[in-house]
Amino acid sequence: MTEVKKLPQRKEVPVELTWDLELIFANSGEFDAAVTELEQQVITFLTYQGQVGQSAQTLLTALEAWLDLDRALEKIYVYASMKNDQDTKNAEYQALFTRVQKLVAEVSAKIAWFEPELLALSEETVATYLQAEPKLQQYQHLLEVLLAKKAHILSDKEEALLAGASDILGAPENIFGVLNNADFKFAQVSDEAGNKVQLSQGLYGKLLESVNREVRKEAFEKLYLVYHQFRHTLATTLATHVRMHNFEAKLRGYNSAQERALASNSIPVKVYTTLLEQVEQHLPLLHRYVELRKKVLGLTELHMYDLYTPLTGKANLAYTYEEAKQESLKALAVLGDDYLEHVKEAYASRWIDVVENEGKRSGAYSSGVYDTAPYILLNWQDNLDNLFTLVHEMGHSMHTYLTTHNQPYQYGDYPIFLAEIASTTNENLLTQYLLETQKDPQVQAYVLNHYLDGFKGTVFRQAQFAQFELWLHEQEASGQALTAEKLADYYGKLNQHYYGSAVVNDQQIAYEWARIPHFYYNFYVYQYATGFAAATTLSQNILSKDPAKLTAYLDYLQAGSSNYPLEVMKQAGVNMEESAYLQEAFKVFEKRLNQLEGLLLK
Structure with a gap:
């Protein structure tokens, strides 16, 4: 028996x-x-309640105490969440994460008074305080961002109620x-060698790449x-989250x-709608x-x-983790010696959790805060896609590293909108390195195919999401009930619209929404698409070997949240309020599609 x-x-x-x-x-x-120290910080912070606006000095003191408290809390949180992610079946880690949540x-409930009290100050008062206390000026952009929320901040009591219910919400x-x-149990399936293997989230992606159609x-x-x-349980959880x-x-x-x-x-919102409009216009691509794909694979369906x-079938582009590390260093060399040294530090200092194990969170991510290393979670498989994943997540981690080492704490993080740009720039650099x-x-065709699949998954697919x-x-x-049947009906039709008549709209794909964790991330996915498109321009700038353009890119990685994302x-060289960067990305897609057609249809 096998x-x-x-x-x-x-x-x-x-x-x-x-x-x-x-x-x-x-x-x-x-x-x-x-x-324990955090709990003491909270007690101390509460003494500032009612005093924030009394003077420039009290504003400064309270603001610094608020940031110090946040800094301590995020370090505790990221530790507990990563411990839980490495083995979600571990009761000790579950308890730790629940405790921290x-x-x-x-x-959050105890300090929820701070923002409403801060926002009660007039812009004139804040401007006066900035002039009166020079130390406050380093927080000027932060105060601008906070004050922009003024119309949307509730009363102290309401903010405290919402904050206290955050774990429930x-x-x-x-x-x-x-x-x-943790709980879903998938059946055993056969791999390409005919071995029975336990299907998992991580293995699923690899099996879908199999050249054996029965396997996939x-x-x-x-x-x-x-x-x-x-499906009914999953529709309920998603509908409740949307509500x-x-x-x-x-x-x-x-x-x-x-x-x-x-x-x-x-x-x-225009950035979001422009993305959907441009993708809709370019669906013929x-x-x-x-x-x-249908023609080359010789499929009637x-x-x-x-x-x-x-x-192109299998290519000699499978990488062990050790081989992938070396390839990543070569592909990213164009970013300069300083960048590479930090990548090497990540490999040498065990910032990466590499292989899949029972109970480990699926997928991959980069996680870290101001006072931690920029860690990476992987579920490694020996294929090209995982080399791209490694380079992608390293882009996030180096963005974090360069931000935290070049900005003060108040600007030592970057908005989500900017995050996917650094990671997908790295992917673009890897693609160019492989093509060169x-x-x-046959290998070039394989890389072009991989790029086009990546574009399909990152721009078209994320726009669909x-x-x-x-x-x-x-x-x-509008009051519509989001039942499993309603979700499946709409998603199935949307999928057909995106992929066109050449692909059979399998009934299973209508339930793809049920397995996508990003639908719980609150309008996150569009940024994959905008990020990939922006990365197209940035990667071309870097590859031009113009020192000024490389410097502009590295400045972006170091900027954190010191200015507005756009x-x-x-x-850095990309205006994302216009559609030109999206059109440029589709031009690159079309160019590489032409190249692939030229190689495969000779």
Whole structure:
């Protein structure tokens, strides 16, 4: 009988392939001491209540105490969340994370008075205080951003109630996370060698790339059996989450949840709608790529599970983790020696949790705050896609590193809108590196195919998600019930519209919404698409070898939140208030589609 391959337990993973969270807190005693100190900070901070606006000095003192408290809290939170993510089945880590979530809610409730009290100050008063106290001037942009919220801040009591209920309001996302990462059990499937393997979130993506159609079909069908089985529960969690977004937006006086979400990054709704308009205009390019896939694969019917397998079959571009590290250094060398030294530090200092284990959170991310390393979570598989994932997440981590080492704490983070730009710039640099170094036409075709698939997944697919997310909130706001059947009907039709008539709209794909964690992130996904498009221009700037353009890009990585996101991007060389950067991205897509057609249809 063939032995079933199982994921290792956390304790079985080699230490060198795990992240070193002891760099944050060496032991539980140190963690507990940090919590105790935080609780004392809260007590001290409460003494400033009612005094924030008395003078320039009291404003400065209270503002600094508020930032210090936030700084301590985020360090505690990121530690607990990463401990939980490395093994979501571990009861000790679950309890730790739950404890910290409650702590965040309690602290947030106790300090919720601060922003309303600050915003009660007139702009004239704040301007006077800035002149009177020079030390306040380093917080000028922060105060501008905070004061912009003035029309949407509630009373002290209302803010405290909302803050205290933050863990309750976050319940739908937490429930989905537990179901998706810990409780769902997927069937055994066959890999390309005929071995029975336990299907998992991480393995699913690799199986969809298989050149064996039966392998990818079985993985596709058996994965969606689970999501279809729990479709009503998953529709309820998602609908409740959307309802919460709409409730808070209405409560705060926004026209929509979309407007509220984008306002948090000072992004006008026009940026979102321009993306959807440009993608809609360029859908014929996606349809053309889908038609090429159907033709090259020689299929009478192209199914959704046929959209990820390489058109050129297998190429000699599988990488072990060690090989991928070396390739990443070569691909990113164009960013300069200083950048590379920090990447090497990430590899040498165990900032990366590499392999999949039982209970580990699926997917990949970069996580870190001002006083921690910029950690990376992976679920490594030996393929090209994971090399891209490594380079992508390293883009996030280096963005974090350069920001935290060049900005004071108040500007030592960057808005989500800017985050995906750094990561996808790295992906673009890797693509160009591979096209330049791999001379075999079959390998070049493989890389072009991978780029086009990446564009499809990052621009077209994320725009599809963004359109679905917008529809979800509009439906709920108009009083429509978001049942599993309603969600599946709309999503299935939307999927057909995006991919066109060349692909069979499999019934399973209508439930794809049920497995996408990003629908719980509050209008997050559109930024993948805008980020990829902006990264196209930035990567071309870097590759031009113009020192001024490289400097402008590195300045962007160091800017953090010291200016408004769109202004940071303008200084880096991209105006995201216009559609030109999107049109440029589609031109690159078309150019590389032409190249691939030339190689495959000779």
